[in-house]
Amino acid sequence: MLPRIEEGPASIAGGVLKEGALADQQGTATAGEPEVLRQTQYKDSSKLARRANIHKYGRSPIGWFDWVAREAQLPDGADVLEVGCGPGWMWTAEGFSPSLSLTLTDISSGMLEEALPRVSGLGRYRAVAGQVADARTLPFETGRFDAVLACHMLYHVPNPGRALAEMVRVLRPGGVLAVTTNGDDNMGEMYMLAHRAWGAPERDPAGLAFGIDAAAMEMAPLLSGVTVSTFADELQVTDGEDIVATLTSYPPGDEATEAQLATLRAAIAEGMRGDGAFHIRKRQGLVRGIRLE
Numbered sequence: 692m693l694p695r696i697e698e699g700p701a702s703i704a705g706g707v708l709k710e711g712a713l714a715d716q717q718g719t720a721t722a723g724e725p726e727v728l729r730q731t732q733y734k735d736s737s738k739l740a741r742r743a744n745i746h747k748y749g750r751s752p753i754g755w756f757d758w759v760a761r762e763a764q765l766p767d768g769a770d771v772l773e774v775g776c777g778p779g780w781m782w783t784a785e786g787f788s789p790s791l792s793l794t795l796t797d798i799s800s801g802m803l804e805e806a807l808p809r810v811s812g813l814g815r816y817r818a819v820a821g822q823v824a825d826a827r828t829l830p831f832e833t834g835r836f837d838a839v840l841a842c843h844m845l846y847h848v849p850n851p852g853r854a855l856a857e858m859v860r861v862l863r864p865g866g867v868l869a870v871t872t873n874g875d876d877n878m879g880e881m882y883m884l885a886h887r888a889w890g891a892p893e894r895d896p897a898g899l900a901f902g903i904d905a906a907a908m909e910m911a912p913l914l915s916g917v918t919v920s921t922f923a924d925e926l927q928v929t930d931g932e933d934i935v936a937t938l939t940s941y942p943p944g945d946e947a948t949e950a951q952l953a954t955l956r957a958a959i960a961e962g963m964r965g966d967g968a969f970h971i972r973k974r975q976g977l978v979r980g981i982r983l984e
């Protein structure tokens with residue numbers, strides 16, 4: 692059992708609580724956001740799980756995390772850093788080589804408390820350690836890792852360019868950086884429902900904040916051989932309440948009024964009238980590059 696990790700400057704490495712690592716609280720206009728995120732949205736995995744549930748309706752023959760394992764092309768035996776690991780679900784995918792040694796990091800101690808026992812409990816990887824860390828100030832020496840992965844997290848970082856520079860810094864020359872995010876057209880049919888019901892953005896907020904194109908543009912000057920792979924799928928949602936659960940798992944949907952929820956449910960029912968399913972097209976991507984010598 693891992694120790695309870697108090698909010699505030701602290702880190703865990705190999706399950707041992709240590710003082711220290713949560714750095715950068717200094718002042719940009721958005722510097723408070725990571726603090727809010729780790730204490731609310733990502734205090735634990737419950738809200739993320741509510742959103743992730745909708746992906747069970749996907750039709751792709753390969754699951755998302757196995758696809759990431761295939762496209763990231765991590766070198767055998769690599770010493771890998773994951774930034775923003777969340778509850779560590781990704782490493783349960785069988786596509787990753789057991790030869791990897793993993794260092795899991797997240798700004799949320801609650802997420803790490805879930806991720807570390809989950810991933811080390813698999814008994815599959817060469818080594819598993821973890822530490823609370825902000826992507827903008829990674830507490831690792833320059834050139835320490837063979838590969839860095841940052842999956843669906845850079846859109847939360849107030850200055851993603853700074854986080855990318857940190858990820859490149861901790862990579863050895865020739866090491867691999869792989870970043871995943873959404874296209875701004877991802878799940879547009881679903882976001883349009885939220886737009887109509889309570890005026891949320893018409894498009895995927897993550898894709899708008901730091902989508903596939905932004906990732907490719909920001910990574911191109913920092914790395915060599917930058918490539919973009921796309922994961923396209925279609926969800927055929929047969930229980931409309933799973934859409935409601937997704938859209939009410941984060942602001943402003945988490946404070947939707949009864950009238951707004953009724954509008955949402957009516958629009959979902961209308962969309963399901965044809966064949967009994969609400970169709971949502973997904974477009975996610977992985978951007979990969981190699982650290983220059």
Ligand SMILES: C[S@@+](CC[C@H](N)C(=O)[O-])C[C@H]1O[C@@H](n2cnc3c(N)ncnc32)[C@H](O)[C@@H]1O
Nearest residue numbers: 733775776777797798799825826842843844847
């Ligand atoms: C959408 S979840 C993705 C989790 C996991 N990578 C996955 O793909 O399932 C985003 C994660 O990024 C973390 N995060 C947000 N801002 C961060 C930051 N500045 N530094 C490190 N982690 C951060 C959150 O705590 C959360 O666990």
